[in-house]
Amino acid sequence: MTADTSTILIAFGLTLFAGLATGIGSCLAFFAKRTNTKFLSIALGFSAGVMIYVSFVEIFAKALQSLTAEFGHKSGTWMTVLGFFGGMFLIALIDKLVPSFQNPHEAHSVEELSQSDASKNKRLLRMGMMSAIAIAIHNFPEGLATFMAAIKDINIGLPIAIAIAIHNIPEGIAVSIPIYYATGSRKKAFYYSFLSGLSEPIGALVGYFFLMRFFNEATFGILFACVAGIMVFISLDELLPASEKYGEHHLSIYGLIAGMIIMAVSLLFFL
16 A cells, blocks of 8 residues: 555544544643533544444445455455454453553543542552553554554544544543542643553554555455454443443433434545
């Protein structure tokens, strides 16, 4: 797969934008006295809707197109399906290795975290640091997916980057608040939250330096099938449950449907 310099820079910029959205979560936590749970509920539902729609309608379809062109209809279809569920199993394994107490996708509010016992500084600091490490682990494949999607088609990469950026905002809260109450330093809390998001552009760099040279229609198809599975799993296992915890069931569903509609309309404009 070849790509010009401007395409590579745009793809990397989108990945950087998505990863550093954790810093937005830190800012919201520090400067908002109360968590706007309705906004987060709708936003997370919206993010899930974008991811689910683009995964099934565009990413899975493009993976199937590439693999059937290379290996024939039957073999290509089998490889697409196996890649899709392989991506699901991969992200499920990553989640399994992260304890739920330290999982950054567990819903937290500013009020809940700010009421933590400040005397337990070591515990709070460990919670924040482990959340940062967990986010870095989760965000690496997301960064790789965003970058490679944008390289193949900017119209797919852009909505993926926006959806991932939205779901990174609560992760910034999960990292920054425990560290702030453990150290009393907003600067340090923001720094670690910001740093945890850098694994996404690192994923992009790995994609550029180590994978681009091996890319052809076959490897693209396999990767995109895995990406589709990863994004659907994230949506169903993390975004929608977190959306419901932050707000009402219907708000998360409204956000989900809105995300699908916006994604569908945006894709129609590029037909």
